[in-house]
Amino acid sequence: MYANDKMLSGLDRARVVRLIDEHRKDWSLQQAFYLDPDIFALERELWFPRQWVIVAHLSEVPEKGSYVIRQLFDEEIIVARHGDGEDDVAAYYNVCTHRGSRLCVKDGRGKLLVCPYHAWSFRLTGELQTRRDLPEGVDGDSLGLHKVPTKVIGGLVMCGLDAASLPDIEPAAAGLTDLLRENGVADARIVARKNYLTKANWKLVLENFLECYHCRPAHPEYFRVNGHVKVTAMRDDYNAAEWKQEIDAWHSVIGDAEFHKGVWEPGDLDTMPFAMHRKPIGSGRLTLSDDGRPVSCLMGGRGKFDGGENGFRIGRLSFLSAPNDYLTMFQMIPRNANETDVILTWLVDKDAEASVDVDKISWMWDVTTVQDKKITEDNADGIASRAYRPGPYTPLESQTAFFIETYLSQMRTLITGERRDGDEAWTAPSQLYASPQAARKTRKFGQAAS
Template identity: 35%
Template sequence: MNEITKIEQALSSDANAKASIGSLLDKQRKNYGLQPEFYLSDHIYRLDIEKVLMPHWQCVNHVSAIPNAGDYIVFDYDRESVIVVRDADNEIRSFANVCRHRGSRICETSGHARGGMLICPYHAWSYGLDGSLAHARMMPRDFDKQGFGLKPLPTKVVQGLIFVSLSDTPLAFDDCEENINATLGIYGWANAKVAYQSSVVFSANWKLALENQVECYHCAPSHPEFSVVHGQSTATEKKLIAEMNAKAAAQGIRVETRDHWALAALDGQEQAYSNRYPMTANACTASKDGSPLAPLMGKFQSYDNGMAVCYIGPMNHCLSYGDYGAIFRYTPKSLFETELAVIWLVRGDAVEGKDYDRDELTWMWRVTAGADKKIVEDNQRGVSSRFYTPGPYALPIEEKTVRFTEWYMSSLANAL
């Protein structure tokens, strides 16, 4: 019997699953990695999706990805699927990708609504861009279409970013919206456009992917390309920060710093975090050698040799440089599958081939995401071993991983 089977039997055979998970939480040592069951149990994974993550907001994409009425994006999250569409009034709407007839998926991939209709391929029930049922073939004359529109989902657009929640009662977004405006607004994200997007699926639990994302202890050994242009607790860091701030201030720019993330989130609000970090000396942006890649964005007239980090909830991380931005969205697909989507943004009037080279623009985060896939999957294989026991985190450099795991354990305990 393998370890996963043992774990599932222990949970399912216990009349009180709450007590079983509670005992796992009680075993957890402070500042140590999570117990293996949290990465291996399908029962715990379902609680993660339905209780821990459901109230949070997911960044689907940027509005420039659906520029015209009828354009839509399909966003899949675990067992759920969402259609995000630009309607005839230029509003961004989101609907469950579930036909009201017999539940078929309506849209498989992103695209454009034919004739302004979202048409289910199974029996051709057709929905308007506002989600209302427009046509239902061969239904009786007394059939009332008004009661069978698509299920609308909470949707917000801030600085061009589209956020969707799968919960009927999502967390409040006021603090996040204020932070996004104060941080990404400086970089002009509302007027940006998508230059490229790609995704990679990690064969690993979503928590391992997130633990890796929020720490840079692994950056030097695993991401030498990243380390060429990004500082990491060097003796010159204070000097670089002072120079970065001075260059920004000379342009009348001050980027917000906020730490309402993980257990520090304001009561009832989605998690919000933003901070500024310096590049290494003489590096302007995240490129092979730190050289500029695209036209300056937002309020910047010159490079300040810094970058901004903005977290929205546990799953969405945005990086902004003077000349481009990158959205990192983590999406659980199953117990051992997590998708990382990366969306690159440039100034809205930038022209590919003239103002930027797409391969050069995307190089850093394509290479880094590929390396992350390997190290996270190796991590999953390791925690799946019967020889795995949690080890201590390295502090202070893994402080955010500690905060993430403590938030997770608190959220799971509250969900029981």
């Protein structure tokens, strides 16, 4: 047991509620929330089934008959394309309905999914094809594959564990689809993917990702490239004024062009589970590369480089960075209480040259994520100490603090079935651009933004 003993022995839901009620607002969590496998089991039961996450890009199932094996939290699923349309994509648990064998062991293509154990076969629409050996009286229609809720949004394949628990994704899909298309997401192809397995609780991974307070000491390359660090990594009136001037200058150039909706402003909180913001990269850079020069062709039908980046928050655990010429997709997949898969995928326009320099494309987020892995694992090691106590979040960590408060209120409601005054439960707003106004409107979750 841990010395500052807030760890659970056995799954005691009442004690979890007490820990939530003891939480000090705008401070980090008590030790148990970062380390205890019983709390992770409770998240697995209650919180994870409510999350939509990116599981694949549409180019991974490019034609009818193609399928891939992907991870959805601790479940393995099959993502299959059963028709020629963009919406003709379905996902299933990778479990044969005969006796429970793993159905597919690798990505593939074919008219049927065939179990290697007893050769039961299934159509890509999920129905059982093999029926000749069924016992008399057994309904073959009842033995189709177990479906996973699936929605394709602008080229991104989104899935969730439990249809009954998931929030309605249609408002987010309606708001995001055109924005993703404007950035060429649906017409992209993958050039690289890497898993940065991080030995830390998923909440620590996400807490780190949501703030840039650590960018100055921990990310020298990122700090050099990105102008927004003048207001997100430090509190300095001179740098803030300089950044404001840079934004104003950028606005004067881009005007009201088609691809410049939802432009970032100082003070942007970007707290919504589904959101888009746009900002200049800064210092005259055209893209997020080491030297600021383009690394691939323009995406989304743009006529020229404008030096901006679109940032998408797509649910709680999926993100997308979109400068003008490439995309970086982020998937954060909790593996257990102490490990998280952090998967980055880089994409370019489908018509980009085959010889694009992948090292230049992946440079910034690769070096940054390697550094994030180290500092997050160090954070996890420190939290495991008997000396750990929760500490205060600074104003530069407001997004992290907001996530923690939202997580705790949601967990309490899911455990008790009761909502306290002030508790927050997310409803997708009609306006998906991240802005101070939108953030204020959605701060009281449970009320749709107007």
